[in-house]
Amino acid sequence: MNALDEITESFSRLPGIGKKSAARISNYLLRTDALFMERFSQQIANLQKRIRPCSVCGSWTENDPCPICCDSTRDRSVVCVVEQPQDVATIESSHEFHGLFHVLGGVIAPLEGIGPDQLSIPRLCERVKSEGIKEVIIATNPTVEGDTTALYIQQILKDSGVSITRLASGLPVGGDLEYADKLTLARSFRGRSSF
Amino acid sequence: MNALDEITESFSRLPGIGKKSAARISNYLLRTDALFMERFSQQIANLQKRIRPCSVCGSWTENDPCPICCDSTRDRSVVCVVEQPQDVATIESSHEFHGLFHVLGGVIAPLEGIGPDQLSIPRLCERVKSEGIKEVIIATNPTVEGDTTALYIQQILKDSGVSITRLASGLPVGGDLEYADKLTLARSFRGRSSF
Numbered sequence: 001m002n003a004l005d006e007i008t009e010s011f012s013r014l015p016g017i018g019k020k021s022a023a024r025i026s027n028y029l030l031r032t033d034a035l036f037m038e039r040f041s042q043q044i045a046n047l048q049k050r051i052r053p054c055s056v057c058g059s060w061t062e063n064d065p066c067p068i069c070c071d072s073t074r075d076r077s078v079v080c081v082v083e084q085p086q087d088v089a090t091i092e093s094s095h096e097f098h099g100l101f102h103v104l105g106g107v108i109a110p111l112e113g114i115g116p117d118q119l120s121i122p123r124l125c126e127r128v129k130s131e132g133i134k135e136v137i138i139a140t141n142p143t144v145e146g147d148t149t150a151l152y153i154q155q156i157l158k159d160s161g162v163s164i165t166r167l168a169s170g171l172p173v174g175g176d177l178e179y180a181d182k183l184t185l186a187r188s189f190r191g192r193s194s195f
Numbered sequence: 196m197n198a199l200d201e202i203t204e205s206f207s208r209l210p211g212i213g214k215k216s217a218a219r220i221s222n223y224l225l226r227t228d229a230l231f232m233e234r235f236s237q238q239i240a241n242l243q244k245r246i247r248p249c250s251v252c253g254s255w256t257e258n259d260p261c262p263i264c265c266d267s268t269r270d271r272s273v274v275c276v277v278e279q280p281q282d283v284a285t286i287e288s289s290h291e292f293h294g295l296f297h298v299l300g301g302v303i304a305p306l307e308g309i310g311p312d313q314l315s316i317p318r319l320c321e322r323v324k325s326e327g328i329k330e331v332i333i334a335t336n337p338t339v340e341g342d343t344t345a346l347y348i349q350q351i352l353k354d355s356g357v358s359i360t361r362l363a364s365g366l367p368v369g370g371d372l373e374y375a376d377k378l379t380l381a382r383s384f385r386g387r388s389s390f
Contacts (some may be wrong), residue, residue, distance in 0.1 A: 002257040003245035007238040013231070014220045017212075025209045027281045029242055030255060036208070037243055043202040045236035047224055050198035060225060062197040086222045 058103030107145040253298030254283040302340040
């Protein structure tokens with residue numbers, strides 16, 4: 001196996017990249033400027049050394065605590081609970097939320113041996129108690145596991161006096177009724193709002 | 196911009212990878228084993244140092260001349276002319292051809308200033324004269340530029356006494372007449388064969 005085959009195999013290990021795409025990328029890299037290659041190689045070598053989970057919220061960061069946790073202009077009374085570190089970037093890019101985050105690190109999945117203690121749910125309870133949080137917005141995915149986890153967090157926090165909300169689930173904007181699945185449609189009925 | 200954003204930007208520069216896919220890959224890399232990261236980084240750093248064009252046929256190789264040019268079991272009387280180095284790997288994976296290759300390095304494109312001399316067409320003529328080649332199979336893409344280049348090579352080699360052929364163009368196997376475009380259909384009529 002030569003260097004070209006080796007790098008193609010490495011690329012095809014990445015999510016969303018098949019054998020053909022990997023070969024196309026390797027061939028592109030052979031023609032690209034050497035400076036980019038040098039920098040790209042360094043970025044990969046250093047990624048895991050430079051990026052770590054924030055000790056407060058659990059999102060990926062270069063400096064601990066992360067810039068969001070340190071930002072004094074953000075609303076420190078609202079915390080948005082997400083499944084994965086990358087969900088923080090997704091929500092940030094919408095510019096819709098200006099509070100703090102809390103990354104669970106997954107969802108409750110008993111069959112895979114993932115219970116509340118394998119996630120950062122105990123740490124969330126601590127934060128709610130000690131940081132003066134008034135609202136917890138649960139933004140786990142609208143899947144069976146995400147809903148279960150949301151319900152569990154709601155149960156465990158319901159006596160703490162904070163307001164607990166869940167992101168709305170329903171028809172995506174720009175979507176078409178015709179192509180909506182039954183469950184999404186059912187949920188959009190249940191969650192209907194008055195004008 | 197932190198290390199995560201930097202690497203995401205690098206990935207989104209690669210062909211076929213958009214912003215979302217790049218972010219997904221970066222997040223995957225944060226969780227992957229450090230050994231893979233180390234090896235992957237090295238592969239990128241060394242790729243352009245280890246892989247170069249073969250001085251005989253022009254395909255990518257670690258050792259010059261390439262394994263195909265050096266392989267004494269291959270039929271040295273037939274040469275298959277392709278546009279790009281990666282086309283060699285595609286044809287090799289079909290196990291259909293057992294001769295030698297010749298990589299043009301592109302197609303004739305006067306508007307972009309690419310004429311026969313910018314491609315390795317003069318070198319092909321030399322090889323045909325000196326290497327005892329009996330058949331030249333032109334495997335440029337069935338596009339306007341690929342066809343033009345094929346025709347040019349046919350013209351320039353027609354007095355050299357070698358047989359010059361072109362890969363068949365027509366309906367792809369497993370395809371459907373209904374979905375074939377007009378040009379492909381026209382070409383499959385012109386290239387029809389008797390049973």
